[in-house]
Amino acid sequence: MRSILKAAIENGKKITMNGKVATYIPELAKGDRDALGVCIFDTDCNIILEGDFNTKFTIQSVSKVIILICALIDNGKDVVFSKVGKEPSADPFNSLVKLEMKETHKPSNPFINAGAIVCTSLVAGDNGIEQFSRILDMMKRLSNNSHIEVNYSVYDSEKLTGNTNRAMAYYLKGANIIQKDVEDVLDAYFKCCSVEVVVEDIARIASVIANNGVAPWSNERIIPEDVNRIVKALMMTCGLYDKSGEFCIEVGIPGKSGVGGCIMAVVPNRMGIAVVGPSLDVYGNSIGGGKVLEDLSRELHLSMF
Amino acid sequence: MRSILKAAIENGKKITMNGKVATYIPELAKGDRDALGVCIFDTDCNIILEGDFNTKFTIQSVSKVIILICALIDNGKDVVFSKVGKEPSADPFNSLVKLEMKETHKPSNPFINAGAIVCTSLVAGDNGIEQFSRILDMMKRLSNNSHIEVNYSVYDSEKLTGNTNRAMAYYLKGANIIQKDVEDVLDAYFKCCSVEVVVEDIARIASVIANNGVAPWSNERIIPEDVNRIVKALMMTCGLYDKSGEFCIEVGIPGKSGVGGCIMAVVPNRMGIAVVGPSLDVYGNSIGGGKVLEDLSRELHLSMF
Amino acid sequence: MRSILKAAIENGKKITMNGKVATYIPELAKGDRDALGVCIFDTDCNIILEGDFNTKFTIQSVSKVIILICALIDNGKDVVFSKVGKEPSADPFNSLVKLEMKETHKPSNPFINAGAIVCTSLVAGDNGIEQFSRILDMMKRLSNNSHIEVNYSVYDSEKLTGNTNRAMAYYLKGANIIQKDVEDVLDAYFKCCSVEVVVEDIARIASVIANNGVAPWSNERIIPEDVNRIVKALMMTCGLYDKSGEFCIEVGIPGKSGVGGCIMAVVPNRMGIAVVGPSLDVYGNSIGGGKVLEDLSRELHLSMF
């Protein structure tokens, strides 16, 4: 197992120079392009770490999974899916076109920015501070790490440059899909994206999902079973933006990527995996991380297909 | 002449019930659906008023003409048209799709909302208050009426419900087309839309444009000649949203409509015309006002074609 | 098992009146709206039939799976995916918009019409007759039924009314993605759609895919392993048009629907399932068939999530 991971990391490092660190948020541009780390946390609580596993990174869009979990627990699936769709979108993550062309104005799914902003607005709490606090608490429980926190430099950077997200949020407010105060919702959303973690944190979150919503370390149920099923299914169809279909073919398990360079992957009933590598392909997915997961899928027979 | 106007108003009144008063801004919904008034102000300073010419209304999108005049005077056409196009758009006035699909992200023209917001951001002034003050001053000079003012109920209503405009403005900020503070620019824009006038004010503004930029009552040049030419040309191709082409065929002169129910029309070298009738067609143009202009165009041979 | 199927059929029959039989092809309009049948064929060659399992129907878009299999075998995945994408599309099955907006002009995936037409053009054969013969032969082997044939009334109807498909094909020819003669390719495609089958045929095809490409009845490998994996993954993300995401959540297995009323579903390593019910939802999927599969998924624990 360890040698497979070592080889996968080595292979992945060969192509990190083909991608680019995210620059649209200035603070992200400081990421180390050539870093590449991986953590596997299985449902028997075995952990393996390899490569640059100490690399700190912000969770970015991987937080969309935890936001969705909170929104579903707090509202039920009927309410959530009355305001956001369940269908993959072949448009870039920050597209407005689809919002306007669909008669309902609903975002296509919870894993594009517009959909995640809607889900954030649905999380329980009287205001953005309470809503973020609820989501952060869920992240802590799912990762069994009470120390994770917002990276405020990244948060400031997100907030300053988040005008396309702001545009989407006001559009959704105008279409009556977001009821709460837009700036407040965005503030919570930007904080979610800016939470700083390491691969072990994300692998543990993935292991809970792999374990049908029950934390392997405590046997405590954190995610209700039907919520957990929905989350896995949506990760399978919509988890890697415009590359979700290819990931489904080449890796074949539910995944979710973020522009901080992380990809979280769930192997049902077996393990959670997290890779980090800030060098991204044109779709915004970690280029080295994707390669590592392809190798692991092949060597460890992870594909569900 | 007077009998032609009387007949046109009478004809127009027959179809006002086929349209609807604008409701997307609650304050506008109070408009009188059946009102219909007209004013002709010719380049020899003759004035004719007919129908409900005392109806007060907010200028709404007709202000886009004055905003463009200020933007062009303050920046020159090269700067203005580096940030907004000159081409008609076949999309609704508040569409975001075009912004995203065009590689430049430039709004199609200055007479759709996105384009007018960009033009507002270009008007001289250190902040939104100064910029609005400059535009209002221009409206006063062009109408020879120093008493026109903002209707603050409408302004509050616009501001409260203007989330689609806000979405566009933040999108344009994100695309670096608007440099100034978005809320400040929007505040000026919402005030421009909320200026309250009567048809004589608008007919006088139109008469200056018809008179090549020189006020008929003072022979003072207010609009530079080349700016005036650009404004007339854009009114011809883009003045009535998705009905610009039909207006060009059926009326055949430069025009600009607003959802307050006004249509301003310019008969080059002859006269300015303003009609008001708050009942709108599906495109947002005064339904009775359009009919009046069709009748006048035919009876007075106004068409340039 | 049999009682579960009986109950599922009964449940499904309650909602067939909420859908509509396809009418865009006149011949399809003759389908019996209230028919509902199911067949399960497992990898040990057990077969269960329930409901209106004798209903004959045309295979329609379910044929896209077999077309893709042939195209992949005959060309390899690199050639196929240079001409058609792997990503879900949130547009209707017959949309042209995506073709034009994407710079490559490639159809999003092999399971929308445009993508299936491209795959048809890639199947081995000197002309449309040979290409169709190759695909029909594959259908016969996969269903272990050498008697299946084209319903020529449906074929004539498809051909006569297939102008949107014709439009797409000529567009793809213009974009140099289809090299062969358009009418010839379309002729083969229309024939594929018009092949007449019963649920047992489709359940057998599904059982081969469930059995990793090997026919359960002969242990003969018909589909290469990597082709079989690609097919399952694409069925998961793109198999039910604009309802693929919901199907993935509610049923949770690879599926493919057709407007003839059939849904083919694959339970990896366990069984193939086919349902038929000509009453369709707005997306073009069998409304009763979808319900049957939801019930079976829940009762038989079929979901992969």
Next chain:
Amino acid sequence: MRSILKAAIENGKKITMNGKVATYIPELAKGDRDALGVCIFDTDCNIILEGDFNTKFTIQSVSKVIILICALIDNGKDVVFSKVGKEPSADPFNSLVKLEMKETHKPSNPFINAGAIVCTSLVAGDNGIEQFSRILDMMKRLSNNSHIEVNYSVYDSEKLTGNTNRAMAYYLKGANIIQKDVEDVLDAYFKCCSVEVVVEDIARIASVIANNGVAPWSNERIIPEDVNRIVKALMMTCGLYDKSGEFCIEVGIPGKSGVGGCIMAVVPNRMGIAVVGPSLDVYGNSIGGGKVLEDLSRELHLSMF
């Protein structure tokens, strides 16, 4: 006058190298990039020729004006505008997107390809041959030249490479906007585009339109007055593709361009102008020809604004 024309041609020749001869139809690629010729034919039958006025070229999209004239005469405006819009489109001339997004599926206007194909289908005649014969006859009368004919090399080239037009036509057939046989309609359309002319032919056609539909050389009315008015108005708003708005500002008269390098321009009550220069800008308009018309507009005060 002659010296103004000489100077304009000289100025125009300086920028022909900034454009490109159309290549999408192979036969057009043979055009001489640096040729530039002009003809003015006024309503008193004075004619001035300058530059490469003997250059032969195919009429291409300038024929859309004559097709529209025939369609309007043969059907009346109500029928024509029930199948094609009157509004400018900000999309490229060969776009399919608009057809699909608009609920009516009507092409935006008669001067984009889709619209012109619809108009061709409406021209009187039992088949494509008769329809083309009617249109060619109209071209001959309007140009007072009974010798103009199809260039069959260009026609063959158009036909062979016209798959995007074919796609649009089949789409419109599928949407029931075209009733006649698609290949037959396209054949007539391709022939219309391939008619070979010189600038004098086009300047004469323009002079009839400038003269309100009456041939200056015979005082015979060829175009009914209301048809003539519609044609001028549509040329103003939609005549130069995505550059119509700019042409309206910079030249200010009704115009129509074609990828053969011709621009036809109408100065109401004064003259018809035709320029030819095969070097095109990115929108498909003659780059040198546009410059010549800008210069002439300024020097001869042609703008209507």
